[in-house]
Amino acid sequence: MNLSFFEVMAEARQCIPAAEARLLLGDLLKRSAAWLEAHREESLTADQLVGFRALVARRAAGEPVAYLLGRREFYGRDFSVSPDVLIPRPETELLVDVAREKVGAGGTAKILDLGTGSGCIGITLAIELPAAQVIAVDVAPAALVVARENATRLKAPVELLESDWFAALPPMRFDLIVANPPYVAAGDPHLVTGDLRFEPAGALTDHADGLAAIRHIVAAAAAWLMPRGWLLFEHGYDQAVTVRELLLAAGFVAIEQHRDLAGIIRVSGGRRA
Numbered sequence: 001m002n003l004s005f006f007e008v009m010a011e012a013r014q015c016i017p018a019a020e021a022r023l024l025l026g027d028l029l030k031r032s033a034a035w036l037e038a039h040r041e042e043s044l045t046a047d048q049l050v051g052f053r054a055l056v057a058r059r060a061a062g063e064p065v066a067y068l069l070g071r072r073e074f075y076g077r078d079f080s081v082s083p084d085v086l087i088p089r090p091e092t093e094l095l096v097d098v099a100r101e102k103v104g105a106g107g108t109a110k111i112l113d114l115g116t117g118s119g120c121i122g123i124t125l126a127i128e129l130p131a132a133q134v135i136a137v138d139v140a141p142a143a144l145v146v147a148r149e150n151a152t153r154l155k156a157p158v159e160l161l162e163s164d165w166f167a168a169l170p171p172m173r174f175d176l177i178v179a180n181p182p183y184v185a186a187g188d189p190h191l192v193t194g195d196l197r198f199e200p201a202g203a204l205t206d207h208a209d210g211l212a213a214i215r216h217i218v219a220a221a222a223a224w225l226m227p228r229g230w231l232l233f234e235h236g237y238d239q240a241v242t243v244r245e246l247l248l249a250a251g252f253v254a255i256e257q258h259r260d261l262a263g264i265i266r267v268s269g270g271r272r273a
Contacts, residue, residue: 005036008052021038024055027069051065063194071252072121078128079150084142085117087195091260092180094099095234095267097123103129103229106120113137113158114165114217114222117203119147121178123156125151135174139165140202166220173226179217179233185210192230210236211246217248225272232269240265 003011005025010020010026022033029036029058029159044052066072066087071080074088074098094216099121103109105130113122113136122136136158138144151158163169166265184205190196196204214235221231231252235243240257247255252270260266 002045003158004041004043006040008044008115009036009040009200011255012056013118015056015178020059020065021056022070024059025052028052028055030051032124044145049108050091059210062194063195066195067198075124077124077154079118079120079123080146080153081118082142082146083185083198084140084200085146086117088120091262091266092121092234094258094260095178095180095232096121096128098184098232098267099125099176099271100128100254102176102232105129106131108132110172110226112169112174112177114177114179115139115181115203115213116160117143117180118149119150119156121156121158123151123154123168125178126151126156127142127154133159135169137165137169139164140200143200143203146180153204166224169224172224173229174254175225175226175229176260177221177229177231177252181213181217181233183210183214183234183236183239184208203252211239213243214243214273215246218243218250218252222251224270227272229272230259230269232267234267237266240268243268 009021026033026036064087066081067083071078072088075093078086095225111125111132111134116136119136122130122134126134144162147160182203182205185205186205222257244255247270251273252273255267255273256269258267
């Protein structure tokens with residue numbers, strides 16, 4: 001016997017939240033939530049039912065909704081995601097906000113996005129700052145495949161390069177460097193809970209104290225910045241004091257630290273002297 005949308009949703013709610021079940025069913029059927037509600041008595045085909053139950057089972061096992069859907073919204077745009085890249089998070093939009101402010105509307109800055117992953121930061125900056133030149137790098141070829149797909153679909157003029165931070169860059173200097181590096185310390189309990197269990201470990205943690213990548217970026221950035229160029233990066237909730245000291249020790253001035261909507265210092269940076 002075929003089951004109606006209402007019945008399969010009731011079944012799914014025994015395992016996962018209703019909002020997630022609605023998202024998964026809507027994505028499977030390529031229909032909106034409003035359409036599902038208006039057609040709640042309609043039935044799924046046998047294949048659709050099998051597919052939906054498989055998605056519910058995967059979500060019940062903890063797999064992130066973003067990976068099941070293959071996308072996540074960031075800065076008002078849908079970005080393709082896969083287990084090869086971090087899932088874009090609302091907190092990271094703060095980094096884009098601060099970067100846009102530094103460049104200014106119509107700015108022709110040269111921008112470098114380190115560890116681009118899905119490309120959400122670099123691509124967003126390229127779209128929001130169309131006069132800027134954006135280069136985005138990542139050490140993982142699989143991540144660059146996702147970033148290129150996003151850049152193509154969103155028509156963002158971003159140059160994507162495979163590079164271990166600055167290592168493979170051609171000789172040049174930038175007005176702005178942005179990064180969302182791995183900053184979770186090894187052994188942090190968050191790494192084995194929630195979505196983080198399924199995300200690429202190398203994009204989350206340095207397998208040390210969570211500051212190795214930040215130390216490297218801060219120490220090397222000045223050589224790649226124009227005079228008075230800015231370095232901005234996201235970091236952990238408990239790293240604000242340490243990253244400020246690192247920036248000062250590396251000779252950066254005009255140190256800034258910005259709080260996210262939860263009041264946590266999430267983005268820090270400084271200007272090359």
